[in-house]
Amino acid sequence: xxxxxxxxxxxxxxxxxxxxxxxxxxxxxxxxxxxxxxxxxxxxxxxxxxxxxxxxxxxxxxxxxxxxxxxxxxxxxxxxxxxxxxxxxxxxxxxxxxxxxxxxxxxxxxxxxxxxxxxxxxxxxxxxxxxxxxxxxxxxxxxxxxxxxxxxxxxxxxxxxxxxxxxxxxxxxxxxxxxxxxxxxxxxxxxxxxxxxxxxxxxxxxxxxxxxxxxxxxxxxxxxxxxxxxxxxxxxxxxxxxxxxxxxxxxxxxxxxxxxxxxxxxxxxxxxxxxxxxxxxxxxxxxxxxxxxxxxxxxxxxxxxxxxxxxxxxxxxxxxxxxxxxxxxxxxxxxxxxxxxxxxxxxxxxxxxxxxxxxxxxx
Amino acid sequence: xxxxxxxxxxxxxxxxxxxxxxxxxxxxxxxxxxxxxxxxxxxxxxxxxxxxxxxxxxxxxxxxxxxxxxxxxxxxxxxxxxxxxxxxxxxxxxxxxxxxxxxxxxxxxxxxxxxxxxxxxxxxxxxxxxxxxxxxxxxxxxxxxxxxxxxxxxxxxxxxxxxxxxxxxxxxxxxxxxxxxxxxxxxxxxxxxxxxxxxxxxxxxxxxxxxxxxxxxxxxxxxxxxxxxxxxxxxxxxxxxxxxxxxxxxxxxxxxxxxxxxxxxxxxxxxxxxxxxxxxxxxxxxxxxxxxxxxxxxxxxxxxxxxxxxxxxxxxxxxxxxxxxxxxxxxxxxxxxxxxxxxxxxxxxxxxxxxxxxxxxxx
Numbered sequence: 051x052x053x054x055x056x057x058x059x060x061x062x063x064x065x066x067x068x069x070x071x072x073x074x075x076x077x078x079x080x081x082x083x084x085x086x087x088x089x090x091x092x093x094x095x096x097x098x099x100x101x102x103x104x105x106x107x108x109x110x111x112x113x114x115x116x117x118x119x120x121x122x123x124x125x126x127x128x129x130x131x132x133x134x135x136x137x138x139x140x141x142x143x144x145x146x147x148x149x150x151x152x153x154x155x156x157x158x159x160x161x162x163x164x165x166x167x168x169x170x171x172x173x174x175x176x177x178x179x180x181x182x183x184x185x186x187x188x189x190x191x192x193x194x195x196x197x198x199x200x201x202x203x204x205x206x207x208x209x210x211x212x213x214x215x216x217x218x219x220x221x222x223x224x225x226x227x228x229x230x231x232x233x234x235x236x237x238x239x240x241x242x243x244x245x246x247x248x249x250x251x252x253x254x255x256x257x258x259x260x261x262x263x264x265x266x267x268x269x270x271x272x273x274x275x276x277x278x279x280x281x282x283x284x285x286x287x288x289x290x291x292x293x294x295x296x297x298x299x300x301x302x303x304x305x306x307x308x309x310x311x312x313x314x315x316x317x318x319x320x321x322x323x324x325x326x327x328x329x330x331x332x333x334x335x336x337x338x339x340x341x342x343x344x345x346x347x348x349x350x351x352x353x354x355x356x357x358x359x360x361x362x363x364x365x366x367x368x369x370x371x372x373x374x375x376x377x378x379x380x381x382x383x384x385x386x387x388x389x390x391x392x393x394x395x396x397x398x399x400x401x402x403x404x405x406x407x408x409x410x411x412x413x
Numbered sequence: 414x415x416x417x418x419x420x421x422x423x424x425x426x427x428x429x430x431x432x433x434x435x436x437x438x439x440x441x442x443x444x445x446x447x448x449x450x451x452x453x454x455x456x457x458x459x460x461x462x463x464x465x466x467x468x469x470x471x472x473x474x475x476x477x478x479x480x481x482x483x484x485x486x487x488x489x490x491x492x493x494x495x496x497x498x499x500x501x502x503x504x505x506x507x508x509x510x511x512x513x514x515x516x517x518x519x520x521x522x523x524x525x526x527x528x529x530x531x532x533x534x535x536x537x538x539x540x541x542x543x544x545x546x547x548x549x550x551x552x553x554x555x556x557x558x559x560x561x562x563x564x565x566x567x568x569x570x571x572x573x574x575x576x577x578x579x580x581x582x583x584x585x586x587x588x589x590x591x592x593x594x595x596x597x598x599x600x601x602x603x604x605x606x607x608x609x610x611x612x613x614x615x616x617x618x619x620x621x622x623x624x625x626x627x628x629x630x631x632x633x634x635x636x637x638x639x640x641x642x643x644x645x646x647x648x649x650x651x652x653x654x655x656x657x658x659x660x661x662x663x664x665x666x667x668x669x670x671x672x673x674x675x676x677x678x679x680x681x682x683x684x685x686x687x688x689x690x691x692x693x694x695x696x697x698x699x700x701x702x703x704x705x706x707x708x709x710x711x712x713x714x715x716x717x718x719x720x721x722x723x724x725x726x727x728x729x730x731x732x733x734x735x736x737x738x739x740x741x742x743x744x745x746x747x748x749x750x751x752x753x754x755x756x757x758x759x760x761x762x763x764x765x766x767x768x769x770x771x772x773x774x775x776x
Contacts, residue, residue: 107538121484122510122539129514129542148484151491152515175470176485179492 051387054138055079055101056092056131058145059123062110063097067286068256070312071165074207074379075144081210081380090138092127104130121148128152135159140387147173150180158394161186161202161386167309169195186386189331192309203386206335207310208379209319209370216321216367217295224250224280225355226297226322228290228313231269232261234306236327241272241279243301243325243348247355250278251301254285254293295320299342299358302326303351311335317342318370321363325354341369414750417501418442418464419455419494421508422486425473426460430649431619433675434528437570437742438507444573444743453501455490467493484511491515498522503750510536513543521757524549524565524749530672532558549749552694555672566749569698570673571742572682572733579684579730580658587613587643588718589660589685591653591676594632595624597669599690604635604642606664606688606711610718613641614664617648617656658683662705662721665689666714674698680705681733684726688717704732 055078061069064076075091076099082089083100091097095105106127111117128149135141135156143149143162153160163186177199184202187193193201225247227240237253244251253273257265273279285293294300300317308330315335317324324342326332338344342361343354418441424432427439438454439462445452446463454460458468469490474480491512498504498519506512506525516523526549540562547565550556556564588610590603600616607614616636620628636642648656657663663680671693678698680687687705689695701707705724706717 116534118533119535122535125510125513126539126542132514132517148488148511150488151495154495155518170481171479172482172485176489179489 051139051384051391052088052090052137053082053387054090054092054131054134054141055082056127056141056143056145056149057094057097059094059107059127060110060112060120061094063091063093063099066096066110066113071144073312074165077208077210077376078380078383081376082384085377085380085384087384090134092131104134106130124148139391142383142387147176147180150183153183157183158397159390160184161383161390163188163205164192165309167307168192169307184390186383188310189334191307191331191334194307202389203382205379205382205386206374207312207315208374208376209312209315210376211319211371214291214294214316214319216319216363217291218321218363218367221298221322222296224252224297225325226294226300226317227251227253227255228285228293228300228316229255230261231255231257231265233264233268234304236303236305237269238272239303239305239327239348239351240301241269241276243303243351243355244278245276246348246352248278249298249355250280251276252293252297253279253281254283254289255281256284290316291320294322297322299355300324301351302332303348304329304332306330308332315370315374318366318374321367323358323361323363323366325351327351335374337369341366414502414747414754415451415453415500416445416750417453417455417494417497417504418445419490419504419506419508419512420457420460422457422470422490423473423475423483424457426454426456426462429459429473429476434507436675437528440571440573440739441743441746444739445747448740448743448747450747453497455494467497469493487511502754505746505750510539510543513546516546520546521760522753523547524746524753526551526568527555528672530670531555532670547753549746551673552697554670554694554697557670565752566745568742568745568749569737570675570678571737571739572675572678573739574682574734577654577657577679577682579682579726581684581726581730584661584685585659587615587660588688589657589663589680590614590616590618591648591657591663591679592618593624594618594620594628596627596631597667599666599668600632601635602666602668602690602711602714603664604632604639606666606714606718607641608639609711609715611641612661612718613643614639615656615660616642616644617646617652618644619647653679654683657685660685662718663687664714665695666711667692667695669693671695678733678737681729681737684730686721686724686726686729688714690714698737700732704729 057063057075061072063072065072079091079101089101091099091101092104094107094110096109107123111120141160161184178197182200184200187204190204225244229235273281294317302324304327310331314324318341324336326336328344328346336342336344345351345354420426420438424435426435428435442454442464452464454462454464455467457470457473459472470486474483504523524547541560545563547563550567553567588607592598636644657680667690673694677687681704687699689699691707691709699705699707708714708717
């Protein structure tokens with residue numbers, strides 16, 4: 051099929067540093083090319099892809115000091131897509147919502163994956179205005195705050211199978227916390243759970259400017275107080291395999307409606323079980339007792355860690371291979387693009403039949 | 414004519430407090446209705462108009478504490494306009510640029526007034542992508558930083574004739590500074606010019622959060638130092654007539670490419686001459702020696718104030734009446750809408766003739 055992938059311009063595809071959406075767009079795009087599709091990627095000009103790249107800006111916006119306002123650049127992106135829309139069997143948008151009025155002329159070839167949380171008050175009136183736009187959620191839970199819309203599918207994210215290798219041998223006996231230091235990620239819970247379990251905790255996390263005060267007032271004192279906690283700062287993609295793979299478990303003690311939670315499947319790819327709080331997508335991603343444990347409190351997390359040996363690391367990786375590879379993700383999207391095409395064909399035939407019928411009646 | 418006015422949603426139309434764009438949209442809309450046109454105003458739901466109001470949001474976004482992100486609301490606005498576009502002879506946008514890819518299907522009935530400064534690096538690649546979109550500048554100077562685009566006209570702003578009454582009698586012997594306390598408005602220049610002229614200065618201005626430091630470090634000390642300077646804070650629309658009308662002159666010592674400068678024509682409506690620095694639109698708005706003086710330095714401003722009596726206050730108001738009324742502004746826009754319609758008619762006839770010609774040839 052001829053497929054357009056339309057990425058945000060904040061980060062390159064794949065991103066140089068952070069950027070969950072751009073990473074997923076990259077994994078999906080490369081996998082679609084590998085599966086033999088003719089893919090065009092609309093993205094920042096410093097993106098790297100085996101698809102045809104339409105470079106909308108010279109470089110990603112977030113790291114470009116000359117860019118003050120991302121909106122004009124995304125409107126240029128829309129104009130590029132509009133001009134070339136007729137070339138594609140499917141146009142797959144990853145840019146939230148700004149394109150929705152524009153695509154009405156080719157809505158039957160359009161699908162939009164919503165990558166973020168949807169429980170924001172500005173979005174309810176918005177999606178009420180677009181009840182027919184085909185949407186993909188990245189977990190069923192993500193849909194909860196939404197008004198009635200046209201959900202085409204839930205398609206879970208996936209990672210290339212060889213991105214993070216499973217580590218089935220001996221681990222190094224620590225718990226891992228990976229992500230951002232922010233109140234909704236609850237690193238404080240991770241620290242207390244590790245302390246009560248008598249286990250080491252390693253925190254690999256970035257601290258955004260907005261979370262600086264939270265770090266200084268709430269978390270840094272705990273890190274200082276507990277000698278079993280080690281804060282190692284930000285790590286890059288290559289360090290991730292080792293950091294996750296050598297851990298006994300990943301702690302994911304979140305306190306917000308996580309729409310997906312990539313780090314859970316990253317741990318699973320490394321064969322590392324996940325102790326996750328029941329929030330957002332967690333019950334859809336983690337199979338309790340197979341890929342880790344789902345808990346409702348710090349007490350339950352401490353208890354779960356006592357049963358960590360019941361979880362087979364090869365089984366964790368098998369759970370990843372069964373549900374969270376990029377192949378599976380791409381196959382799901384291709385099935386959806388084909389559904390759209392079939393619906394178009396059916397509707398064209400229906401119109402032709404009606405017209406024929408009408409002409410016969412006239413005759 | 415059937416005319417759509419599409420306003421930003423940040424403020425109501427007219428705005429409750431500040432909002433230059435929304436004030437102009439209001440003046441234009443009311444004047445078009447007064448001139449007998451069928452006008453539809455797309456704006457926030459707390460707008461007040463004699464046109465038909467399409468209330469896109471319940472209230473203006475800037476004053477609504479529940480609104481975190483203005484973009485979804487403006488995309489709803491676009492969808493409302495798209496759905497109803499066929500109803501109008503002319504669609505007049507005041508929302509900068511987000512609509513440009515969407516209007517390609519009715520570009521021959523569309524015009525966009527650019528209300529802001531255009532010397533921003535994000536805008537050059539943007540306007541290169543939209544070379545055919547009909548644009549209105551609010552001064553000729555505003556166009557300078559732009560790449561080649563489709564300028565339809567420069568149309569200066571205008572005010573309702575009875576909004577600010579001319580004050581032809583005795584003034585109260587002070588100079589006025591009206592606007593924001595910010596580095597590019599140069600209140601420091603106003604203070605020094607007044608001091609060197611031996612005249613009182615009254616500053617009516619708001620201080621935005623972003624300018625708080627500038628006020629405290631640069632301007633407040635000057636206000637304290639010079640006993641002839643009085644800072645009276647923010648004033649509302651009704652206080653404006655008195656504040657400007659009782660002044661000997663308005664000081665407009667700006668240091669930035671002002672695209673229009675409403676306060677200059679507000680002073681002129683009050684019959685108050687303007688001492689303005691040669692920046693941005695100033696030479697287009699002020700007629701040197703008639704509606705005030707254009708100067709290049711503080712020395713020249715001090716010198717100009719010595720000749721203030723040469724400026725006839727009735728002549729200042731006459732200059733306003735000749736060029737800066739809402740009637741004149743609306744008439745200019747109607748002429749532009751009619752040009753668009755005439756161009757459409759000509760192009761339709763041309764197509765019909767071509768088709769006829771082609772059919773004749775076939776025969």
